[in-house]
Amino acid sequence: MNFAALSDDWRYLLLGTFPDGPPGGALLSLILSAVSGVLSALLGLALGIALVMGRGRALQCLRVVLGFLRAIPVLLLIFWIYFLLPVLFRIDVPGSFSVVCALSLVSGAYLAHGVAAGLQAIAPGQWDAGAALGLTRWQVLRSLILPQALAVMLPSFVNQWVTLIKDSSLAYIVGVGELSFLSTQVNARLMVHPAEVFLLVGAIYWLMCSALNLLAWAVARRSQPHFAR
Template sequence: MDFTDFVKGFTVVWNNLDYLAWGNFPDGPISGILLTLLMSFAAIIFATLLGIISGIGLTILTGWSRRILVVILGFLRAIPVIMLIFWAYFLLPVLFNIDVPAIATVIIALGLIGAAYIAYAVYAGMKAITKDQWQAAYSLGLSKQQVIFYIILPQAIHMMMPSFVNQWVSLIKDSSLAYIVGVAEFTFLATQVNNRSMVYPTEIFLFVIVVYFIICWMLNFAVSRFTSNSKI
């Protein structure tokens, strides 16, 4: 491949840039990069909230309730993401007897697996807080819930933020697996563009790599700036 062909390949990307960015919107549903961002953001919010709740559960629960939670989280961490997306897509409509959109099943699947990893990050952060802080908080007359939410949990989240970012980045990348249930996210549309041209796969998927890199780098940069400026 000479330089001229290489440039022509990126011309194909440029000519389809609008389609890759948001699909046929507003004349059709949102897709492409915009859909990837929306799905990833929704999955990150869902995974983080559920993960924090589960992490607190690992810390304070005992007996059978904790064992059940450990088994559920272990199961979610053990199965491949693509299999959970597949199961959610076909099982949720059967279980709830409703038509669950494919995008919703992907968000739920990504959120569940992300929550399992975030839960153990929160648990590790909370366990790292010294017992002296727990005892000092109790001596001030605070309830267990107040100690967790006002003293222990903020410190744990701040310490484990790098682990959070790693999991958020994984969720963004794993959103590309939505193609198995026909969701027209970024890589799905890039594959369509490649199938139409058939001669510039290197340039098209190099563009995909660059876009994912920029998204993940911007997320990491934003969180780094936020954590460096925040004080607990």
């Protein structure tokens, strides 16, 4: 294998045309993953609380919506947002926006169930103790339950963000210049070194995901004292 043939392309794979142009390559993959990670965390937290606190028909509808988002492929949701919204609302939907929306919705649906499980893992006596102090159910959730549950949920959040990095590669299908998209450009130009190109791209994804895996391990280790108590 001749990795020296990629000496002029590694920077393009990492950054795209940045700083002379918009971010691309691995940098854009990280940006898409980071934005989707923040939005999915907020969405998952809100929907997870709704799963625990909701009642009646609203709760049933929420479960149906979350089940639907968890069941459909991310790629299909990207297609729907990118191609269907312009037809329905006569608006231009950028590829990056459609990818972030799809990743945030699907990841948020998965995180919602993790949040709900984390909240339900707290001993019921905590809720009773808060009620005995005269706190409302929402006050107990905010002041007693949620701070304890966050320590349990954080490793799951980080693991879901690792998945987001890998799923960001689906952005190539709508022409977003992230790492997978640029790797196909480099491969089309070189023609004779496909193994080297995609081994390098796989190594970059592995490094990014491994860094987040280490973070997940550190968070889990730091959370161990909470379980001991």
